[in-house]
Amino acid sequence: MNSKKSGFSTRAIHSGEKHEDTGSVTTPIYQTAPFKFKNAAHASDLMGGREKGYIYSRGLNPTTEVLEKKMADLEDGEAALAQTTGMAAICAAVFTSVKGGDHVIADEVIYGSTYDLFVGLKDYGVDVTFTDTSDLRNVKEAFRPNTKLVFFESPANPTMKLTDIKAVSDIAHEKGAKVMVDNTFLTPYLQKPLILGADVVVHSATKYLNGHGDTLGGIIVGSSDYIKSARHTAKNFGGSITPFSSWLIIRGMKTLPIRMDRHNQNAMAVAKFLQGHDLIKSVIYPGLPEHPQYELGRKQASGAGGVMAFLLEDAKDVPLFLDSLKLCTLAVSLGETATLIQHPATMTHAVVPRQDRIRYGISDELIRLSVGLEDVRDIIHDLEQALEVNQ
Secondary structure, eight states, X not given: OOGGGSOHXXXXXXXXXXXOTTOOSSOOOOOOSBOOOSSHHHXXXXXXXXXXXXXXXXXXXXXXXXXXXXXXXXXXXXXXXXXXXXXHHHHHHHHHHOOTTOEEEEESSOOHHHHHHHHXXXXXXXXXXXXXXXXXXXXXXXXXTTEEXXXXXXXXXXXXXXXXHHHHHXXXXXXXXXXXXXXXXXXXXXXXXXXXXXXXXXXXXXXXXXXXXXXXXXXXXXXXXXXXXHHHHHHHHXXXXXXXXXXXXXXXXXXXXXXXXXXXXXXXXXXXHHHTOTTEEEEEOTTSTTSTTHHHXXXXXXXXXSEXXXXXXXXXXXXXHHHHOSSSEEOSOOSSSSOEEEOTTTTTTTTSOHHHHXXXXXXXXXXXXXXXXXXXXXXXXXXXXXXXXXX
């Protein structure tokens, strides 16, 4: 199959797949740690890098290789590397990109654990400047002679702020720095950061790529040379994904386009409902024309995804609202079949100091909602009855 001439859904199903001599239509799970060498010379050639092949699953596994090839194709990258979690992927990507003495620019609104990682980079001699990358003036002002990396999410977790990927990439490349984008919220079905100019894309494959909330995984996509370096870093870190997790994510990705279309559809309906409710102060969803970066979202993505944020009128109403939900599940993940809801200030972003959270827009009234694939009228009914408890 010439994947570059095929549509996204076709590539999501067929790209990278291994069809064995047995005739297996589904890629097998190679549940093994070591691989048998043909002979001593074969072992020497593999270990010495003179021949390509499988040695040990911490370095490369046939099932995981399918996942990596499929993901590289869908993100329009040259190569990909799968890791055991999204944070393992981000760690491997960051430590491949910077070393002691370097400087990083990171958006101030990012996933809590990613924020914690960047705060801790000072222990390794890496300086980090947190700034609002949605304002290009801030990006330009933050650059130093030793800046090597600019990192952001778009949309940002959990405020749904957008960053202009192409504009930031142009600025960074002029300064000799790489741009790394976390594309977890939109997936390559809706947004392709590499096409827009980014150098590296990272994903928590636990979320939409897998789509069923039943395994962990992370992905890095970039140039062949970059992924080769990242693979060396990751191999020593030991964060290799299991073959079974790779298989589950491969399975999930085959329905990614169908699921994302439904997530988009449901999320828009829910956002419009919340927008019209008296107890909701505001709804932040890039698919709404009222979003301050609505036009940017339309320019660099083909959909707004299934995640949104909204603010209750009073923070004291948050616990009762969350506890009154019956269908929506209180959990700190997103991008799966079920609708998940959480309170960033006390959950995913509790690690961020409160004064910083408030300044970044992560207020105590803010709630993050990952709209699932249930019948949308049931999702809306559940939100409505929980809001009525506070009236």
